[in-house]
Amino acid sequence: MLEIYISYFARQPLASIPVFLTLIPIVLIWKRKAYLDRTFQILAIYLVAKFAIDFIMFDWASQKKNTVVFYNLSVPVRYILTSWMFYNKLEIKRYKNWLLLSVPVFTSFSIWDILNTNPSLSDLHNHKMVLYSTTVESLLMLFWILLYFYNTIRTLKIPNLLTYPFFWVCSGLLLYYSSFLFIAPVLHYDSKWEQWLDMGFLSYVPYIFECVSIVLFSIGISQFPSPRYAK
Template structure:
């Protein structure tokens, strides 16, 4: 079976997830709660990626995994940052945020039944804005408190940097993905290559975060 270069790049996004999962497995037992949540996120991503690849090989649509993944990712990231930022208001509202987010994703998903290639970009776009704000809040907290002596050995510096780059870099892709899909298959393939490369970067930063935090 012949695969194009673009398909191979997308296919092998599995590898950095696998590396991050291996690091998460090694770090999980001695990790604190925020890092354990990061590990859960990585394990869940590995599960979704594995199922996705199986469906992909058998040429079966795996788009039903999209709303499941982004909802769980949103839940774990908001939970994780509520602990890292140690903000009571965020702890209070995160449940309401998740409920509202889940409702939006569910309504959008039910409204798009029968459109086999249509991807719900509203949920991902909302998630992008929220996560970007949370990552920026982390950097604001760090630079305000000045308690961290070396950012390069701080796990959530790497996590926040990776999330900030990933979601800001992909934001326009998430907004226009359905338009691009209808406009040009070739352009769509190129855009998903960019998305895949950003995904490589994200899970590499997750792996680095787990590596530098292994002594904490």
């Protein structure tokens, strides 16, 4: 089994690195006791869920199985958890309500998208990547991040952004979703099991920025000055 993993890792390093890189912020959250902060508790849940899904995908991919079904399922889960962090951070009730409303709407939309792109769910071998969900998710997340930044500079409650952990998390998410926005719709045609559209290096861009975002998360979490900071 380990040999298969190593072989896959050697063949697809850019796709494999973010899977294991996710462990760094998880360990940091644990070590720094950042989970005592509500937002970072959600981030920890998100990272653990991400690692679990990514690892299963890694395992299936190393066995040359179609893993797209896990990716499709991870889209609504990812949106629910990341938007939940912003729900905690946004202070204006009206924005919170919008965000809350967006969760069931987007979840329903992504389920519809999965069913629409894959009329036969039982056929895992030919399972296709969602067509619109990732783009819509990227747009929504970019909107919440920019809204949070707008509120941050408007209220002036954070004296130094560089030492503020959530700023780094936002920066990571902003870069990740920005890199994904235009590539996501094309990934549907790129990740087909048969007759795929070869995007070349571009299909690796999301993986690179996934690594960048994980590194930024880790920098943010390491800003927690002491284990009791969150208290």
